[in-house]
Amino acid sequence: MPSGRSFPSTVRRCIALTALLAAVASAQTPGPRQDFRQNCASCHTIGGGALAGPDLKNVSQRQKREWLVGFIVDPNKALDSGDPYALQLLRDARGQRMPAIPRMTEARAAALLDMIEEESKLAKSEFVGLQLIVRPVLPQDIADGAALFRGDKPLQKGGTACLSCHTVGGLAALGGGVLGPDLTRVFERYKDFRTLGQWLSAPPTAQMSAAFKDHALEPEEIFALAAFFEDAARHRREDDSPAPMILILLGLGGAGVLLALFECLWKNRFRAVRAPLAQAPLIGDES
Numbered sequence: 001m002p003s004g005r006s007f008p009s010t011v012r013r014c015i016a017l018t019a020l021l022a023a024v025a026s027a028q029t030p031g032p033r034q035d036f037r038q039n040c041a042s043c044h045t046i047g048g049g050a051l052a053g054p055d056l057k058n059v060s061q062r063q064k065r066e067w068l069v070g071f072i073v074d075p076n077k078a079l080d081s082g083d084p085y086a087l088q089l090l091r092d093a094r095g096q097r098m099p100a101i102p103r104m105t106e107a108r109a110a111a112l113l114d115m116i117e118e119e120s121k122l123a124k125s126e127f128v129g130l131q132l133i134v135r136p137v138l139p140q141d142i143a144d145g146a147a148l149f150r151g152d153k154p155l156q157k158g159g160t161a162c163l164s165c166h167t168v169g170g171l172a173a174l175g176g177g178v179l180g181p182d183l184t185r186v187f188e189r190y191k192d193f194r195t196l197g198q199w200l201s202a203p204p205t206a207q208m209s210a211a212f213k214d215h216a217l218e219p220e221e222i223f224a225l226a227a228f229f230e231d232a233a234r235h236r237r238e239d240d241s242p243a244p245m246i247l248i249l250l251g252l253g254g255a256g257v258l259l260a261l262f263e264c265l266w267k268n269r270f271r272a273v274r275a276p277l278a279q280a281p282l283i284g285d286e287s
């Protein structure tokens, strides 16, 4: 290889690598607001009440800063040390533990606490969280949720119907997508409307945030979808319900298959009537 060409190409590669590293480094040190939105807001509000974790409004007045920084950097250490304040937090959170946040540092935690303190002084923080609809679930909500899930009812902000990437129990036979996980029991994992609703209002995961960051779900839609997921989890619908089977047949073979099916059922009915008259077992007498 001529050395005159390989040298500049090495340099070019180095420059590209440096740019890449810089991009990665800057992605790892986002501002505290973005940091909070991405890593904390799915479990904490500032002034909007408890989610999985406590409301962080005025948290700096409840506990010393040093302690809070230490806790954010390594929640397990405090939780495992038998620290009475940490144990009370754990009890209040019904035993759910705050996970260690990847690459959390003291500086990052301090910046987050400064931001939380600032936001605590406001009448309404931008991190007050989703103001969820709170009312009893009606059967219509479950039906609306199912329609939104399937895409029969379009999402108001133009989001892609959930069915293109997910399945839920009995709907699987309708051809749900497999990119995302089966959501039949998702309500059990998120435990309640508020936690699931908050999650759906700003999904923190890669694919979900890509799909919905510019197409946020409306509070009514979130309520209906949560009602639908709660119902699905309660019934744990199986995939083998007969109605979707017929739809599959329709889709595949069309009327011919359906006619054959009906003919078959029809014959069996005649047999059932004729059998006692003929006093002979006709089971197995297939034509």
Ligand code: HEC
Pocket: 035, 036, 039, 040, 041, 042, 043, 044, 052, 053, 054, 055, 056, 059, 062, 063, 068, 071, 072, 075, 079, 089, 090, 091, 093, 095, 096, 097, 098, 099, 101, 112
């Ligand atoms: C998966 C949920 C979850 C995430 C994500 C999470 N936390 Fe927590 N956090 C909790 C829970 C639960 C507690 C209560 C202690 C326990 O049970 O572990 C808690 C407690 C705290 C406390 C102490 C609150 C108090 O009242 O003294 C602070 C401060 C805190 N979290 C900050 C953060 C920050 C900052 C982030 C983001 C970098 C974050 N948490 C991300 C669940 C979470």
Ligand code: HEC
Pocket: 149, 159, 160, 161, 162, 163, 164, 165, 166, 179, 180, 181, 183, 186, 189, 200, 205, 206, 207, 208, 209, 211, 217, 225
């Ligand atoms: C473009 C594909 C896509 C669409 C559309 C989509 N999802 Fe997802 N969803 C995913 C993927 C992939 C995951 C796994 C986490 C990730 O990578 O985001 C996921 C995860 C989830 C989770 C968390 C599951 C768990 O077990 O924690 C929920 C809840 C969820 N989606 C609900 C919905 C709802 C409700 C809709 C419709 C309003 C929807 N998704 C539409 C791809 C999608």
